[in-house]
Amino acid sequence: MRVVEHPILDQLDTSGTVTIYYNDQPIEALEGEPIASALMNAGIRAFRTTAKRHEPRGIFCAIGRCTDCMMIVDGVPNTRTCVTVVRDGMHVRTQDGLGSFERQGAE
């Protein structure tokens, strides 16, 4: 859920949007925001699963330090989604374990 109205901060400008694809499903994102915030707004919480026990992981630090939010972004695994900004047409996939490089699909 977006924080649009705020008692201290200016109203959020939601005019500029792009579309990203989460496991091929289109999601609307705001221009300039990190992937993680677009996913969180869409109600997606599990970003990857662990190598051994395939347990879900999501956002922990949100500043690019902990690497819990890594996903496969445009074919590149281990991309920190909390510090990577969305781009129109971007493909974001749930990563299992260390992930692997994917061939770019048709865009």
Add this chain to the structure above:
Amino acid sequence: MKTIQTDVAIVGAGSAGLSAAYQAATAGADVLVIDENRLPGGQLFKQIHKFFGSREHQAGTRGYRIGQELLSRVEKSGARVWLNTLVYGMEKDCSLGVIHNGEHYVVRAKKVIVAAGAKENYMAFPGSTLPGVMGAGAAQTMINVNRVLPGERILMLGSGNVGLIVSYQLMQAGAEVVALVEGAPRIGGYGVHAGKIRRAGVPIYTSHTIKRVLGTNAVEGVEIVEVGPGFVPIPGTEKKFDVDTVCLAVGLNPMTELIWMAGCAFCFLPAFGGHVPLHDSNMETTVSGLYVAGDVTGVEEASSAMEEGNLAGVAAAESLGLLSPEQAAEKKAEITARLNTLRSGMFGERRRTAKEQQLNSMKHYRAKEAE
């Protein structure tokens, strides 16, 4: 691989790094500030509360406003700021390995200031790895910078200032904070922040901790338990809450990786969040020409970080011959006086003692080295 030469290279464009950049650049140094993030300001821009202290610390001004002012001063000072730029390593001679716009660079600076900041601590309990358990700072970034609510019903663990302030800011952003839990028998942060939480009707459970977080693929609830002496859980005192998010405000630790690589000597100070580099009153470490400032020298808060940055910037400029010893001494005396005020009073005393220990360890180190 290209080599960049500069007078002063600063790692980190947060409170400390920007302050150091301003001081060194206004003294006439060629300054390059490097930061991995896409925006400068470090963690200042998520601090939407009014700062504490006295007028010279901009008390009463909200953190993000302080960030905007600092940034505009740095822009006018002539310091260069490289964003989206990773410093992946430091050699013993303090040259930095840098990736900027996809290209590798070696940055060779006469003086290097590391102001890398700190990261949040983690706490383990059953369910602590479930999506929805996050750092309080992460939740703060989400609501105040990215403007997305991490959850609707939230339980906060930790009643230091971070736990208290972020709880309040979560409410301002529209979330419900169902409880604030603190392991110690009393609230850790300022009474004025705790008062705001209490007036909003949030129950504060001191001498309690999280027993477990419930859920399969994400947080669905949380169980807390009272703790007795030695933080031992008391059976039968469990309470369950229906929440979708659990925030951990259990301290921070300095991001000292680069400084370790450079071969600096360290000491262990729990009041500062762990291992911290030895430094002198100029913020210079045991490696000549390598300075530190801000949370990387020991976790405090943004105002102290800015003052340490000022100190490091002035000292670096002095050692480059850009400030006379008299000019530098005057500036350093003013900054040190302000730092001492920040480290005074009931809440500052512990940090003041720790800082004295750190400075004394440095003196001992240099005395031994001189033998």
